Amino acid sequence: MNKIISLIVLAIILSACGKEQNGYEVTVKLANQTEGMAYLMKVENNALVAFDSAEFNNGYVFKGSVEKPMWAVFNIKGTNDRTDFFISNDIIKISANPDNPTKIDYEGTDVNDIYEAYLDSANSFSILNSKLYAEYQEANKSGDKEAEEAVRNELEKVYEMEQAFSNDFANKNMDNLAGLHVVRRKLIYNMTYDDLKAAIDKVPEANQDNNYYKYFSEHLAKLEKTKVGSMAPDFxxxxxxxxxxxxxxxxxxxxxxxxxxxxxxxxxxxxxxxxxxxxxxxxxxxxxxxxxxxxxxxxxxxxxxxxxxxxxxxxxxxxxxxxxxxxxxxxxxxxxxxxxxxxxxxxxxxxxxxxxxxxxxxxx
Incomplete structure (x- = not known):
C-alpha cells in the first residue's frame, strides 16, 4: 500500500514538473513601475495583439504557454513604453539594470542574451541619431540650408553604419530568432531578391519553424517575380x-x-x-x-x-x-x-x- 502511495505521489510530482517545463514564467521589474495592468503582445495579421495580462504586484508575473518560441512585447496599459524580447516556455526575467535604469537586462534564455548584446551595441547609433536629428531640427528652424544638408549627410552615414552592423550581426545569428528578427525589422527593406535568398539559405532547418522564415519565404516569392532579368508584371x-x-x-x-x-x-x-x-x-x-x-x-x-x-x-x-x-x-x-x-x-x-x-x- 505504501509503495502504491509513493508511486502516486511521485507521479503527481513528475506531472507538476512536466507542467512547469511546458509553460513560461515571465517576471518583469522595470524602473518607475507602480500600478496598473500590463500585457504581453504578439504580432498577428501585422498588428500587435495581447495574449496574456497581469496586474502590478511589485512587478509583473505572467504564466502560460506558447506553441513555439516567438518575439513578444511587454506593454503597460495606457503607456507607449514597450520592452521586446523572445518568449519561450522557460523562466524569463526582465529588469532594469541597477546601474543604468534605462538599460534592460534579460535572464533565462540564450536568445535573449544574444538580443540584449545586440541592443546594447545598437543603442550607440540611436544616441547619435537623436543628437544629429536635434541638430537637423535646429538648422531647419534657423533656415540654414547648408548646415541642414551637412547634418542630413551625417544621418545617412550613421544609417549606413547601423545597417552594416545589423547585417554583420544577422549573418552570425541566422540560427536563432534574434538574427531573424534583425533581418525582418532592420534589413529586409533594402534587400534585393539575391540578398534575401542568400540570407534564407543560411537559416538551418532547426530555425525554420517560425513566422520570420514563413514571411521571408513569401516575400522572396514576390521578389522573384520582379528580380533583375524578369519580365515586369503589368498593372x-x-x-x-x-x-x-x-x-x-x-x-x-x-x-x-x-x-x-x-x-x-x-x-x-x-x-x-x-x-x-x-x-x-x-x-x-x-x-x-x-x-x-x-x-x-x-x-x-x-x-x-x-x-x-x-x-x-x-x-x-x-x-x-x-x-x-x-x-x-x-x-x-x-x-x-x-x-x-x-x-x-x-x-x-x-x-x-x-x-x-x-x-x-x-x-x-
Missing amino acids: TMKDTEGNDVSLSDFKGKYTLIDFWAAWCGPCRRANPHVVEIYNEFNPKGFEVLGVSFDQDREKWLQAIEDDQLPWTQVSDLQGWKNAAGQIYGVNSIPHTVLIDPDGKIIMNKFTHEELKEKLEEIYK
Whole structure:
C-alpha cells in the first residue's frame, strides 16, 4: 500500500514538473513601475495583439504557454513604453539594470542574451541619431540650408553604419530568432531578391519553424517575380485625371517605376534628382511612371505640384496596400525599378546616382 502511495505521489510530482517545463514564467521589474495592468503582445495579421495580462504586484508575473518560441512585447496599459524580447516556455526575467535604469537586462534564455548584446551595441547609433536629428531640427528652424544638408549627410552615414552592423550581426545569428528578427525589422527593406535568398539559405532547418522564415519565404516569392532579368508584371491604375494607365503603355521605352508618397521624406528629397535625370534623358526616350503610396488625394496632387514632377503619376490611394506595390513586393519607399523597352527588369532598388550612370551607359 505504501509503495502504491509513493508511486502516486511521485507521479503527481513528475506531472507538476512536466507542467512547469511546458509553460513560461515571465517576471518583469522595470524602473518607475507602480500600478496598473500590463500585457504581453504578439504580432498577428501585422498588428500587435495581447495574449496574456497581469496586474502590478511589485512587478509583473505572467504564466502560460506558447506553441513555439516567438518575439513578444511587454506593454503597460495606457503607456507607449514597450520592452521586446523572445518568449519561450522557460523562466524569463526582465529588469532594469541597477546601474543604468534605462538599460534592460534579460535572464533565462540564450536568445535573449544574444538580443540584449545586440541592443546594447545598437543603442550607440540611436544616441547619435537623436543628437544629429536635434541638430537637423535646429538648422531647419534657423533656415540654414547648408548646415541642414551637412547634418542630413551625417544621418545617412550613421544609417549606413547601423545597417552594416545589423547585417554583420544577422549573418552570425541566422540560427536563432534574434538574427531573424534583425533581418525582418532592420534589413529586409533594402534587400534585393539575391540578398534575401542568400540570407534564407543560411537559416538551418532547426530555425525554420517560425513566422520570420514563413514571411521571408513569401516575400522572396514576390521578389522573384520582379528580380533583375524578369519580365515586369503589368498593372493598371488611375492617373491624376482618373484615366486608366498601364505599365504596358510604356513598352518600347526605358521606363523608371518610382514608388513614392507625399508623406515620405526621403522620397521628396530624391525628387529633385529624378527631375534632373528626367529632363536630361527624356528627350532621348526615357520615361518615368510615378506610383504613389498616398491615401490623401489632395496631398498627393499638392506634392506633385510642389516638387514639379512632369511625368505620369498613378495611385489607387490605398497606402501600403497599393496594388502595384503588392505585386512588386515593395515594403519601403522610395523603391525604384528600371525596365527596358522589351519590358524586362534591368535594375531594382538603386540610387539616383546609379540610375544616371546606367542611363549614360544606355544613351551614350
